[in-house]
Amino acid sequence: MHPFTYTRVSNVREALDAGRRGGRYIAGGTTLVDLMRETVETPDTLVDISALPLREVTVTERGGLRIGALVSMAETAANREVRTTYPVLSEALELSASAQLRNMATVGGNIMQRTRCTYFRDVTAACNKREPGSGCAALEGFNRTHAILGTSGACVATHPSDAAVAFAALEASVHLLGPEGERTLPFADFLLRPGSTPQREQALRQGELITAVEIPALPRPLRSGYLKVRDRQSYEFALTSAAVALHVRGGVIREAKVAAGGVGTVPWKLPAVEQHLVGERPSESLWAAAAERATEGARPLQHNRFKVELLKRTVERQLRTVGEME
């Protein structure tokens, strides 16, 4: 392993000072430590932020929910407000990783986690994300689990987080604090598509720290849920997934929030599906017709063509499940 120094900070000012000097933030460490062992990542300085006061889940004045960046995945999933108001998020979290990892990993770290592309983790393979300009072994290699949406000629890796799919569907925002002060980014702008710079995955500035993720107030009652399709039923990443939230009043869908996972280079919001649903009455034919629109713009690779049909079926099934909830 590459030698590194380790600093544990006790307040935000110390963290930002260390971050400005190039330190790499670490909390649960469930992704970063693995990558350091494999020499995929070689930071010189680790800044342990796990003692910072970013561990609260609070209802905002506007009726949304603010989740501190250091709240663990397990605590978030078990939170009463999350379970009752946004079950799509608690389900996405509980279908992620393992119980041990969910106890260690934080919400901030979860949305920062890096791709599971095997070539990215194999330091002998060409990978533009790990080593810009070296090429992409997945394009001509085994690409069964790779993305069909949001890809570029430089990278076709999927974003691995389930929770991020729920956040994308719910149109969450990410609160940041950096040397230049606070700012808030819509979730859709926080994670970046690869384009020609796949090594740049988040719209973070040097030394910036995630302080919280906020879900906006959404009309109630809100039915929601998460469906994850994978090769085995536990401790596995999604081949496809669907996060769905519907507000139905008077027998008509008034609001629809839908996103897909396992198929995009970032969590993939599905506005065409949402538009197809709003103003309509729930029905079997509606779920099928809306789901048809989930794959607009898809560009499958040699080994993942099956994801096109699988994504439509995943979205249709989850629309039906959520649409028929009482």
Ligand code: SF4
């Ligand atoms: Fe690297 Fe992206 Fe290609 Fe995977 S898909 S090898 S992460 S450039």
